[in-house]
Amino acid sequence: MAASGVKRRKLEHVSSDEDDDASFASFGESDEIVAEPLGDEDEGLEDVDDEDGSLADEAAGEPEDVENDKQNGEDVAKIATPRFIAAQQGQDRTDGAKARRAALDAGGGAYMTGTFKSNMFKLQVDELLEQIRPRRGKREEAAEEALHALKKTFDQVPARGSLLTDEAEQQLLKSSKVIVPFPQPRPPRDAKYKLEFAGPSSINVIGSYALKTNLRSKEALEIDMVVTMPSSLFQEKDYLNYRYFYKRAYYLACLAASIKDEPTEYDVQFADLHDDQLRPTLVVSPPKPPSNEDMVKQSPRWRINVIPSVSADVFSQDKLSPSRNCVRAAGDTKAGPTSFYNSSLRADALPPSYLKLLHNAASTCDGFRDACLLGSTWLRQRGFAARISAGGFGNFEWSALIALLLQGGGPNGKPILSEGYSIYQLFKATLQVLAMRDLSKTALVVGAGDAKPTGDGTPMLWDASRAHNVLYKVTPWAYSQLRQDARTSLTMLGDQLFDGFDATFIMRTDNPLLRYDYVVDIPASAILAEKGSYHKLFSTLKRGVGDRTSLVTMKTPPSALWRPGSRRSKPAPDASISVGIVVNSDTFNRTVDHGPPAESKAEAASFRKFWGEKAELRRFKDGSITESLVWGTGESGQTVLEQVVRFLLSRHIGQDAEQSASFVGHGFARLLRQGASMAAYSPLMEAYKQLETDIRGLERMPLSVRHIMPADPQLRYCSIRPPFDIAGRQRPTPANITIQFEGSTRWPDDVAAIQRTKIAFLLKLSELLQEASAAITARVGLENPSDESLNQAYLDIAYGSGAAFRMRIHHDREQTLLERQLKDKSLAPSSKEAAARALAAYKRDYIKAPAHTQAVARLCSRYPALSGTVRLLKKWFASHLLAHHIAEEVIELIAVRTFVQPWPWQTPSSVQTGFLRTLHWLARWDWRAEPLIVDLSGTGELKAAEVQAIRTRFEAWRKLDPSLNRIVLFAASSLDPDGTTWTDGRPQRVVAGRMTALAKAACAEVQEKQVALEPAGLFASPLSVFDFVLHLDPALSGGKQRKGASNGTTFKNLELAAQDDESMIGFDAAQLLLDELETLYGSAVLFFSGGSERPVIAGLWSPQTARRGWKMNLAYSTIPQRVRAKEETVRAEINKDAMLAEIARLGRELVERVEVSSR
Amino acid sequence: MVPMPASKPAVPLTVNDFTVLPLRPPPLPSYPQETNHYLYLRANAPKVPTEDTPREVFLVNVPVDTTEVHLRALFAEQLGGVRVESVGFEGTKRVGKGITAPVIAAIKRGRKRKRGVENYEAGAAGQEVGRLPEVWDREVHSSGGTAVVTFVDKASAEMAVKEARRAAKSGRQIVWGAGVEGKLPPLGSARYQAHHALRYPDPATLQQSVDDFMTAFSAREAVRAKELHRVRSVPDADGFVTVTRGARIAPGAREEDAGKKEEEGARKREKRKVGEDFYRFQVREKRKEQQLGLVRGFEEDQRRVEEMRRRRGKMRPE
Structure with a gap:
């Protein structure tokens, strides 16, 4: 290993020097050489390390190298050597700005000059490219062997004489058991033309494999092999009426037969090329191993697509331009253009030409290959591929787009991209083109010529020199999704506070539940499976939902492979079309739609035609008379959007489709009491305003009021339950508020005395309030009896309407006094600790909480889905018994993050996406190494310097407390750069670990079930993981009301009276029990x-x-035990039984049952 | 699941010099299991004995719901009929070893004290005034806590320990909580309801307590001010005058004043300072600093990527 390592290092270094010449071919070669000795991928990492080491050594050893290395931006390792820096500075003095620029280019600074988003980003991209560049391994060797074998086979196929279609088909079936994969419609029985076969004029490998732009991935390696059919087989008019495609299908069938006849071990199937049924291909893959698990893993996975093609000069390119018609019945001259058919045929003639284009681009532009790799990764993570069912925009379209933009497309035919662009610039500029230009409205023309989009929503990228629309198979629905994604990615890459790398290249974003607010699943069988019917469905829905949505897109079922001996397979019976909808949260629940005014006849007629009996002519308050639609308010259990979609389906598509469509998306909002709307909070908000006026209106107050501030989840639309029931059945929870008086010198200068003075103020206030209004009940309550520096009392204010508030006095002198105590050297450590605690509590309750409340309330009104998301998330935490470990404010910050930093999606517009994306992030959040930083201003007030400061603080905490005993989650915001206000000491590490595990489990469930997900399922977890469980009496613990009276002595009116009793406001026995248990057994x-x-x-x-x-x-509590009889040492065993018995005594009737896990 | 003590090695009669006394709390419907609670007791032996020490017995691991009534009944009815004078429970907080659980640390169940008044020699020494009303009708104690029981005389204390040892040896069942029925406020939700009611004391009582406190407080402040004044004006034996914080300016005004002065000083300093780009060396140093910053930033980023790779393994699209 060591020896080979040395050798490898040499080779690698040579290759990196060659980078200067920008020779991609040589780079590729060296890559192969490196890869060869490697059996397994893990060694790749060591490889990189070795390289870095050697470079650093070399730079240190040879000073004259320094100058040369300046040009070599890749050799980042050298930056570490001090001599290099010295050289930089030397240059500075002599050459001024120019030299500085060069110096920056040479070192890490190169990454800062705008060619990349940031150093971090560049380093990560390099790392990623290292992992996704194609590499030659066993799989590639096996595939190439097969390529050679196939070529040999195809070259030797004997010609077949010309026969009429029927005869040809019969003969092939008889001789080789191959059914010709004719496209629909089949050739007519009485067709006069003849089919024949002759050896291919050339065989080539094309596509990403030939260009080395295919991703190295776990999926099967795909290689495209083009077999050019000899021109002699075709006649000039064969482009008409599918004749070319019939001949092509026959040719393909003959090739299939030839492989079947040969005793090869390969597996042969037919497939539609990119789901285009006009162009079947032959898929050759390694033989299926006997059903042995190990073998399946071992066998190298690859597939070769054999694509018949035709020489470009056989058919006239003018006749096949997208505006011409090529399919017509005899005598019919009015048929519209058949652009897809024409482009399909053109695409068969162009592969070699495009291969040349891409190859040229790769050799003239350094970053081309890597930009293609990045682009493919980006597309793959978003679920786009060349298959029509996956959007029709794949690797080839991406590379062709870059290659064409390098040639032209700009104003005056100037190229949009430049060959000198860095990889990142190429990638970003290409995204920009996709995002900014609507190619379905105005075509992008490269080269001399003119082209118009077809008008059905298909984008047009007109390659004039090849007379072809590169994007002909991109569907309108996929195109709108693609543009949306490109826009999102661009904004994300522009966000300086966010390292968008993971969101751009690592995360998969194609889970429909995370991506769309609503998903409508319609079984494919309910819709005619023709191309036109999908287009009709899409345009109907798009027009119908209008501005209720910001995006409508679809996913159609892909076509399957089939054996040569059988007929083309029908789509699977359970295949379905899923329509994804991203709603516009302001308008999607609108119940009245205004159509065109009655005067404009044509529009009104079209409106009536579209909506049928649903359209009504109405006169509105402002006097206008317009066509309009009125929808139900959702009491039927269907949201307005669902009603609209169902109506459209039944009117335009068919009853079947409407009946069988399933609608996903509202299930999560339904889990919340009184729904996700913020209307339930308005009574409390009004009561709060009333209270403010009441207090400010008081006379005879000793001091005037400076501020009254809300500091409670209920006052920021974020409590799990809405504040108080309309029916008044639920006891209100008092909402915390703080009051601050104008400064006065008469306050005592001692913390304990200040607390007593506050009590006096509250007593006075309660007296005045009760005098002022009969609707108010005010009582002073005590808290924190054991610590004198903490707040000692609060004022509970209850309104007759049911609203309740808990007011505390904020006095800013406390902070100074406590800080002075902290600085006082003569104080005992224990009292210093107490002072620190009191200070933290002061800051939390009087400074952070009110600011947080205001900011979150503002964000809730800006993002309508936020309130519901926070409430659902809190419900999730509570359902998994984590609620009292993780502060509500932290949960809110986590949810807000999904809205202000929504990447890689747009800001969620429904509770479902908000909630699921938050869980998705939570599952990925590595809280050990990453702080949570949220910009609560929502308008980008958080600056990079502040973020850096927060990070520094985070790292300091991690250094101070590496075992995470005190700070586990670090949650900072623009209002709270400390990051520990809500998480000091709580949650513990084990709790945070459980949170992550639960989020991961939830995400796995979402990923697995997709649209079949049962929302309530995410909120249940077994209790068996705990050592013991106390089942509380639901009635006494203030939870749900007991179902029905248990005995005859309970009367409804008594029950209600007990609940109405204002003296019980704020009473929560379960919470008191929990607090006590934590104190006693913590x-x-x-x-x-x-x-x-x-x-x-x-x-x-x-x-x-x-x-x-x-x-x-x-x-x-302990049990004493002697380890062995007659031995002195006594051990202490925890006395769990006695402790549980104690808890049972303590809770008495509150605890219904103590269940001990039998683990 | 805790194995039953029977299946375990036998429970010793003594641990160190403590007698082990098994108590049997009556089972409840919510947890019907028979359980034993082990109370440890011995004659009290503090480091600094007082004159009461001989009459005292030290208890360890008292049940959380123990009250004075419980212990009186226990000794009077089940352990030799000795009479208890008073019981003192461990008042300090307990922190488990190793975990600094802030929840526990934050809550102190000490008696309310006017510490300030007590500590100050010139104040009303020892007298507690202005205490806020109690909010619990019955205290509970931390698990594994201790207590000191004071008996009427030394003989009773010795008798109690002896009786406990005999009971343990004979295996006689001692029922926990026998004889206290009706003498104590109940636990459970009734106790929490009582607590809730007690948290809202009568406004007049509350006002009275605040007034008492504030009177005592201002008296104390006055005495202190006087004392400070004396220290300030009279030189001590060596002829030095102690410097103390004067109380001439009211606290609010003082604070404001200090802030203003500081601000003014800062403004002056700002004015006197030479511009940052004045000298050539400053420009050069700044540039150098910037470059070093870039390099450092780059190294930092490299380190972070390295770290990331170590943590997550290879960077691969999902």
């Missing part, structure tokens, strides 16, 4: 509570309670 047991979502408290015994030597001051 060091021995980790408790998990379901909060209001699940009436259970679960516990895990801490590993610190393992058996140990007996001592007096253990913080849990």
